[in-house]
Each structure stands twice: as structure tokens, then as C-alpha cells.
Amino acid sequence: MxxxxxxxxxxxxxxxxxxxxxxxxxxxxxxxxxxxxxxxxxxxxxxxxxxxxxxxxxxxxxxxxxxxxxxxxxxxxxxxxxxxxxxxxxxxxxxxxxxxxxIGFIFQGFNLIGNVTVGENIAFALKAGGWPKNGRKARIGELLRLVGLESKEDSYPSSLSGGQQQRVSIARALANKxxxxxxxxxxxxxxxxxxxxxxxxxxxxxxxxxxxxxxxxxxxxxxxxxxxxxxxxxxxxxxxxxxxxxxxxxxxxxxxxxxxERYLGVAVPPQLVPSLPAGTIVELRYKGDDALEPLISEVARAHDVTIDVLHANVEYFGAQAIGTLLVLVSGDDAPRAAALAALRARVYGYRELDRRALAAGTRDETESEA
Ligand SMILES: Nc1ncnc2c1ncn2[C@@H]1O[C@H](COP(=O)(O)OP(=O)(O)O)[C@@H](O)[C@H]1O
Ligand SMILES: [Mg+2]
Missing domain, CATH: 3.40.50.300 (P-loop containing nucleotide triphosphate hydrolases)
Structure with a gap:
């Protein structure tokens, strides 16, 4: 290497x-x-x-x-x-x-041989890889310990759960180091x-x-x-x-x-959309520890608009967080536009969402990235 x-x-x-x-x-x-x-x-x-x-x-x-x-x-x-x-x-x-x-390989379908035991499934891989015959038994034990299945050597794949079968296929994939x-x-x-x-x-x-x-x-x-x-x-x-x-x-x-989008699944239930007050629905994204609540109230106060939080979500990617906030900004046209501009300047992800699309349960939006 x-x-x-x-x-x-x-x-x-x-x-x-x-x-x-x-x-x-x-x-x-x-x-x-x-x-x-x-x-x-x-x-x-x-x-x-x-x-x-x-x-x-x-x-x-x-x-x-x-x-x-x-x-x-x-x-x-x-x-x-x-x-x-x-x-x-x-x-x-x-x-x-x-x-x-x-190069070991594992799949969704486990691909274990059904009519032989767990130990024999691994033995086949060792044999194919030219592992010395007298060392195979010990290697099978070592591999099964690694994947937490030491007691299953003599079991048949069909008696194992999906997770256990995948552990066997991992052991088999790792057989030849x-x-x-x-x-x-x-x-x-x-x-x-x-x-x-x-x-x-x-x-x-x-x-x-x-x-x-x-x-x-x-x-x-x-x-x-x-x-x-x-x-x-x-x-x-x-x-x-x-x-x-x-x-x-x-x-x-x-x-x-x-x-x-599909994963974060931030959405307003479509049946609620028609009952929302007039205004602009905006999705705001932020990173890490920025809390958006102070920003929201500051912008609402400064521009004399109402900002309702419709949905909030924080997802962790490793140690780092991505927050998503769906807000409804309502008020007269001019202050509302100024408030939206202020929000847009302070977050790193900004999108205005289309009401009709939301009501229809689709996520088509009028694209407008910050
Ligand atoms: N052996 C094959 N013969 C013909 N078409 C194939 C073969 N394997 C994959 N395809 C086609 O190649 C495209 C990519 O497939 P695949 O690599 O399986 O995608 P994914 O794993 O992302 O779902 C698909 O259109 C699929 O139908
Ligand atoms: Mg595939």
C-alpha cells in the first residue's frame, strides 16, 4: 500500500x-x-x-x-x-x-450459500483465496468474533436475522484480509x-x-x-x-x-397551506450553532412584519448541524420585501416556496438561492 x-x-x-x-x-x-x-x-x-x-x-x-x-x-x-x-x-x-x-464486496442481498453453515460459507472464501488449510479454522473463529457472531459458526444462514446474515457476509468479505x-x-x-x-x-x-x-x-x-x-x-x-x-x-x-430535500423532509402538511395567512413562505438554512430565533424576532421588529415559524428541523452530519426553518413572513408589500432581504442577507440558504406547490404536496419552488 x-x-x-x-x-x-x-x-x-x-x-x-x-x-x-x-x-x-x-x-x-x-x-x-x-x-x-x-x-x-x-x-x-x-x-x-x-x-x-x-x-x-x-x-x-x-x-x-x-x-x-x-x-x-x-x-x-x-x-x-x-x-x-x-x-x-x-x-x-x-x-x-x-x-x-x-477487494472484499458486500451487497444488499447478503448472497450467502444457503445449504452450508456460516463457518463453511467463510471457509469457501478462504479456500478460494488460497488460505492455508490448517489455518482456516482459526481464521473463521477470528472473523466471527470480529463481527460478533462467534456462537453461530455451525448455524445455517436461514436461521439468522437479516443483520446477522449481513455480518456473516462481512466476515466472508474480510476473510482474505x-x-x-x-x-x-x-x-x-x-x-x-x-x-x-x-x-x-x-x-x-x-x-x-x-x-x-x-x-x-x-x-x-x-x-x-x-x-x-x-x-x-x-x-x-x-x-x-x-x-x-x-x-x-x-x-x-x-x-x-x-x-x-427528500431526506430532511421539511414540509408543511399540504392541507394546512390554504389556511395559512397571506405572506411569503421561506425556507432558511443555517449551519452549526447559529440560532435563528434572535434573527427572526430582530427582523420582524425592525421591519414591522410578522414572522411565523411553520417548521424547524436540525440534522447532524457528523458533529456538525444543519438547521432548516420554514417561516411565513406577512405584512405590507414594502416592509415584507425589506424583511425578506434582511433574512436573505443573514442566512446561507434562502428559498421562497411556492404556495400552490406546497398545497399540492410537491416541493417545486421559485428558485432563489442566497
Ligand atoms: N448488465 C446490464 N445490462 C444492461 N443494462 C444494465 C446492466 N446493469 C445495469 N444496467 C443499466 O444501467 C443503468 C445503471 O444501473 P445501476 O448501475 O444498477 O444503477 P444504480 O445502482 O444506481 O441503481 C440502469 O439503466 C440499468 O438498467
Ligand atoms: Mg444499485
Whole structure:
């Protein structure tokens, strides 16, 4: 492995340098019944050693296809895949098997073999990875301890809960001591509590074993919990990326904004909208510890308008908070305009929302970012 680094590498920068995984202008095009499907279009990215690199996006964005190019389960139609700076795009046979040993993979569906025990599921992976026969038993015990399932070695997958099955598939993925773990919607089939347990386990694996993780999800609550770096995918392209907090706190792209909106779920119940007094409905975003209440009352007083708080929400991304406040500003036209301008100048996210869209339960708004 290359030296540890926390450097983030900008999109499109391809040095191979300290990145563990580098995708260099990777495209994947499928051909189906005479039709070309461009699942991944010219994606370049670099994953630094030891980070949790996340990819989010709606269904069909190309996330799974992209991540499958990293272990060459999907061959790029164009572009290169580099692992530790070495071009692996054309590897075959034994060299490809060796590469895959260094890259564990877990999925939403666990993919355990049903008619053999938990221990045997892991034994298959050890055998495939060339683990010495006399060391396998001990290694299975070690792996099951790591994932908290030491008592389940002789159980069959069907007797385990979804969370336990995912733990087994994590143990299996780690069997041959990979440097990289790819997770494709690994928590999407689990309930909330189990999801949190699996995320805690993956975070521990990342920190304690130093395994670099690439994690795909369409769930923003997962993304905000574990990702150091996030890339947002849409129609085969990465449309935005950066430190997770920055991307989610100040989405620059419509897709990111749509994901955040859906997640933050700040809304007025549509049936209440018609009964609201006349005025302008505004969504205000703020970061960290800024409390908006003093600002609200100050602006209301200074401009002689009424400002009602319709909805307030604070979400934590790591240790940092993003607050959202939905307010109704009412009063005469001129003071109302002055009050809105004053609010707009003091927050970092400002949007006037369209009443008809709110009443219809959609979030279409008259765009107006601060
Ligand atoms: N093996 C395949 N053959 C043909 N089309 C595929 C194949 N795999 C994925 N696709 C298509 O590629 C696009 C991206 O799919 P996918 O990578 O699974 O997206 P995501 O994981 O973001 O939901 C979709 O339009 C999907 O139908
Ligand atoms: Mg997918």
C-alpha cells in the first residue's frame, strides 16, 4: 500500500499517487437488444487510503455499475482502473483473482450459500483465496468474533436475522484480509436499528483495520453517518462531490438538493397551506450553532412584519448541524420585501416556496438561492 494520506483529490484529477483507487475517465456502456445503455459516463475519481468514500444517487444512476468496475466485475468500455496506482484494467486469470482477494464486496442481498453453515460459507472464501488449510479454522473463529457472531459458526444462514446474515457476509468479505471493502446498498434491506449496528461495525472495520471503504447507498441517513467523502451520481455521471458535510449542507446540484430535500423532509402538511395567512413562505438554512430565533424576532421588529415559524428541523452530519426553518413572513408589500432581504442577507440558504406547490404536496419552488 502507499503511504497514508488524508488528501482529497478533486474530480477529474488523476494522479494515481496516494489514491488507493483511481478511476480514470471510466465509462461502461451496455448493449441490450440493439440499444446502447450508457450506465457510467466518463467518471474520474480518487479514493484515499483509509477513507469511507460514498456514492449516492437515485435508482438507475449507475452506482452499482460504477462500483463493480473497481474489482472488474464490470469491465470499463473506456477508461482505466488503478489500484495503488497500478493499472489493473486488463488483468485476467490468476492476476485478476489476486486482485479480487484484495477487494472484499458486500451487497444488499447478503448472497450467502444457503445449504452450508456460516463457518463453511467463510471457509469457501478462504479456500478460494488460497488460505492455508490448517489455518482456516482459526481464521473463521477470528472473523466471527470480529463481527460478533462467534456462537453461530455451525448455524445455517436461514436461521439468522437479516443483520446477522449481513455480518456473516462481512466476515466472508474480510476473510482474505482485503485492503478495500466495496459495499453496494449493504444496509438497504435492513431495519433502522440493524442498519445502525451494521454501520457501526463497518466504521470499526474502517478505523481499526484501516480498510478503505467504498459505500453506495440511496439512503442519506446512512451517507451522513459514515461517509467522509461523498460523490453524487446522476445519469452515469458524478455531478457533485466533496466532504460529506459540505455537499449536504450546501448542495450545488439539483440532484443533491432533491436527495437532501427528500431526506430532511421539511414540509408543511399540504392541507394546512390554504389556511395559512397571506405572506411569503421561506425556507432558511443555517449551519452549526447559529440560532435563528434572535434573527427572526430582530427582523420582524425592525421591519414591522410578522414572522411565523411553520417548521424547524436540525440534522447532524457528523458533529456538525444543519438547521432548516420554514417561516411565513406577512405584512405590507414594502416592509415584507425589506424583511425578506434582511433574512436573505443573514442566512446561507434562502428559498421562497411556492404556495400552490406546497398545497399540492410537491416541493417545486421559485428558485432563489442566497
Ligand atoms: N448488465 C446490464 N445490462 C444492461 N443494462 C444494465 C446492466 N446493469 C445495469 N444496467 C443499466 O444501467 C443503468 C445503471 O444501473 P445501476 O448501475 O444498477 O444503477 P444504480 O445502482 O444506481 O441503481 C440502469 O439503466 C440499468 O438498467
Ligand atoms: Mg444499485
Amino acid at each position: 502507499t503511504a497514508t494520506t488524508n488528501a482529497t483529490v478533486a474530480a477529474g484529477t488523476v494522479s494515481g499517487g496516494d489514491a488507493v483507487i483511481t478511476l480514470d475517465h471510466v465509462s461502461v456502456t451496455f448493449h441490450e437488444r440493439g440499444r446502447a445503455i450508457e450506465a457510467v459516463k466518463d467518471v474520474s475519481l480518487a479514493v484515499a487510503e483509509g477513507e469511507v468514500y460514498g456514492i449516492v444517487g437515485f435508482s438507475g444512476a449507475g452506482k452499482s455499475t460504477l462500483v463493480r468496475t473497481i474489482n472488474l466485475l464490470e469491465r470499463p468500455t473506456a477508461g482505466r482502473v488503478l489500484i495503488d496506482g497500478r493499472d489493473v484494467t486488463a488483468l485476467k486469470g490468476g492476476a485478476l483473482r489476486d486482485l479480487r482477494k484484495r 482485503p485492503e478495500i471493502l466495496l459495499c453496494d446498498e449493504a444496509t438497504s434491506a435492513l431495519d433502522l436499528e440493524t442498519t445502525e449496528e451494521i454501520l457501526a461495525l463497518l466504521k470499526r472495520i474502517n478505523r481499526e483495520l484501516g480498510i478503505t471503504i467504498v459505500f453506495i447507498t440511496h439512503q442519506l441517513d446512512v451517507a451522513k453517518t459514515v461517509f467522509d467523502h461523498v460523490a453524487v451520481m446522476e445519469h452515469g455521471r458524478i455531478v457533485e462531490q466533496g466532504a460529506t458535510f459540505d455537499v449536504f449542507a450546501e448542495p450545488a446540484h439539483d440532484t443533491t438538493r432533491a436527495l437532501v
